[in-house]
Amino acid sequence: MIDEKMKQVVLETFEKEFGKKEGVNAYFAPGRVNLIGEHTDYNGGHVFPCALTIGTYAAAAKREDRTLQFYSVNQDRFGVYKVSLDDIDNISDKAGWTNYPIGVIWAFAKRGMKLDKGFDMVINGNIPNGSGLSSSASLEVLTGFILRDIYGFEVSNQDIALIGQYSENNYNGCNCGIMDQFASAMGKEDNAIFLDTADLSFEYAPIKLDGAKIVIANTNKKHKLTDSQYNARRSMCEEALAILQKVVDIKGLGDLSIEEFEQHKNVLTDPDMQKKAKHAVYENQRTIEAVKALKAGDLNHFGELMRQSHESLRDDYDVTGIELDTLAEEAWKIPGVIGSRMTGGGFGGCTVSIVKDEAVENFKKTVGENYLKKIGYEATFYTVEIGGGPEKI
Numbered sequence: 001m002i003d004e005k006m007k008q009v010v011l012e013t014f015e016k017e018f019g020k021k022e023g024v025n026a027y028f029a030p031g032r033v034n035l036i037g038e039h040t041d042y043n044g045g046h047v048f049p050c051a052l053t054i055g056t057y058a059a060a061a062k063r064e065d066r067t068l069q070f071y072s073v074n075q076d077r078f079g080v081y082k083v084s085l086d087d088i089d090n091i092s093d094k095a096g097w098t099n100y101p102i103g104v105i106w107a108f109a110k111r112g113m114k115l116d117k118g119f120d121m122v123i124n125g126n127i128p129n130g131s132g133l134s135s136s137a138s139l140e141v142l143t144g145f146i147l148r149d150i151y152g153f154e155v156s157n158q159d160i161a162l163i164g165q166y167s168e169n170n171y172n173g174c175n176c177g178i179m180d181q182f183a184s185a186m187g188k189e190d191n192a193i194f195l196d197t198a199d200l201s202f203e204y205a206p207i208k209l210d211g212a213k214i215v216i217a218n219t220n221k222k223h224k225l226t227d228s229q230y231n232a233r234r235s236m237c238e239e240a241l242a243i244l245q246k247v248v249d250i251k252g253l254g255d256l257s258i259e260e261f262e263q264h265k266n267v268l269t270d271p272d273m274q275k276k277a278k279h280a281v282y283e284n285q286r287t288i289e290a291v292k293a294l295k296a297g298d299l300n301h302f303g304e305l306m307r308q309s310h311e312s313l314r315d316d317y318d319v320t321g322i323e324l325d326t327l328a329e330e331a332w333k334i335p336g337v338i339g340s341r342m343t344g345g346g347f348g349g350c351t352v353s354i355v356k357d358e359a360v361e362n363f364k365k366t367v368g369e370n371y372l373k374k375i376g377y378e379a380t381f382y383t384v385e386i387g388g389g390p391e392k393i
C-alpha cells in the first residue's frame with residue numbers, strides 16, 4: 001500500500017535539491033512491529049514480527065563522480081549532507097541520520113561490494129520518530145535495496161537484512177539482533193514472520209484477525225537505543241550463557257527448555273543475571289506457544305501470552321518503565337482487548353495491542369485519558385496494517 005503523496009514528495013524534493021528528474025527512481029522499505037518474542041533475537045530464540053505499511057521512502061540516482069549526497073525531508077534542518085566515497089571510513093558523529101545509509105555502504109564494501117560512483121538520495125519517512133517501530137532498520141534495508149538496484153550487486157533480501165544489522169552493530173554502535181532488519185527486508189502482506197534467530201529458518205504465518213485490529217500506542221517518550229541499556233542487557237545474557245555452558249551443552253539461551261533452565265538456573269548466582277536469563281528462555285518458549293495458539297485459531301490464548309510477555313519484560317528483564325507499563329496495564333482493563341504488550345527494545349517506544357473492532361474507539365479514548373492523567377503528556381494511537389517488504393515504486 002504505497003502512499004502516493006510520500007512518493008511524490010521524495011521525487012519533487014529530489015528535483016529541487018539535486019536539479020535532476022531523469023533516471024531518478026523511488027523506493028520504499030517498511031518499519032515493523034513485533035507481536036511477541038522480545039529480547040530473544042540475540043539469544044538464539046524465536047521472534048514473531050511483521051512489516052508495516054508505514055516505513056521510509058526514497059528517491060535516488062547514481063552520479064558520475066565519487067560524491068554521495070543525502071537529504072531528509074523529515075530532518076530538513078540538516079540540509080544536504082555531502083561526503084566522498086573515499087572518506088566514509090573516517091566519518092565523525094556529525095553525519096546524524098546519514099550514518100545509517102553510510103554505514104550500509106561501508107558494510108557492502110566490507111563484503112567486497114564497492115561502489116565505483118556515488119549517488120544522491122532523498123528520504124521521507126512516515127514512521128513516528130523514536131517510536132521503536134524500526135525507522136533505522138527500514139532505512140538500512142532501503143539503502144541496501146537501492147544499492148542492489150543501482151549497482152546491480154547480487155545480494156538477497158536476507159543478505160540485505162544481515163548487512164543492515166552488521167552496519168548497525170559495527171558502524172552505528174548498537175548491538176542489536178537481526179529481527180528488525182529481517183522483518184523489514186522479508187515482510188509479506190498480511191503475514192507475520194516466525195523466525196528462529198538461531199539459524200534464520202522462518203515461516204510466514206497469516207494473521208487473520210476476524211473482527212479485530214492491531215493498534216499501536218506510542219508513549220511519545222523520547223528514547224535512543226544506542227544510549228539505552230540495550231547493550232548492557234545483551235552483555236548480561238552473554239555472560240549468563242557462558243556460565244550455563246559449563247553445565248549444559250547449548251549454543252544460545254534459546255536452546256533451553258523451561259525444565260532445563262529450572263534445573264540449571266542456580267549456577268547463575270547473581271539474582272539479577274538469573275532473572276535476565278529467565279526472561280530470554282521463557283519468552284522464547286512463549287513465542288513458540290503463541291504461534292501454535294494462533295495457528296489453532298486460539299486468539300485469546302495468544303493475547304494471554306502477550307500479557308505474560310509484558311509482565312516478564314517488566315519484572316524480570318526490566319526494560320519497560322512507567323510509560324509502557326501504564327499503556328499496557330490500562331489496556332488490559334478494557335473489555336475487547338485481546339492482548340497488549342510493549343514491542344521493540346523498550347525504555348519508551350510503543351505497545352502493540354490486539355483489539356476487537358467494536359472496542360477500538362473506547363480503547364483509544366480510555367487508555368489515552370488515563371495515560372495523560374498519570375504521565376502528564378499524551379500517547380498517540382495508530383491502527384496499522386501488515387505490509388510487504390522493500391520495493392521499487
Ligand code: GLA
Pocket residue numbers: 037038039040041042176177178179180344345346
Ligand atoms: C530492538 C533490536 C532488536 C531486538 C529488539 C528487542 O528492536 O533492534 O534486534 O533485540 O530490540 O526484541
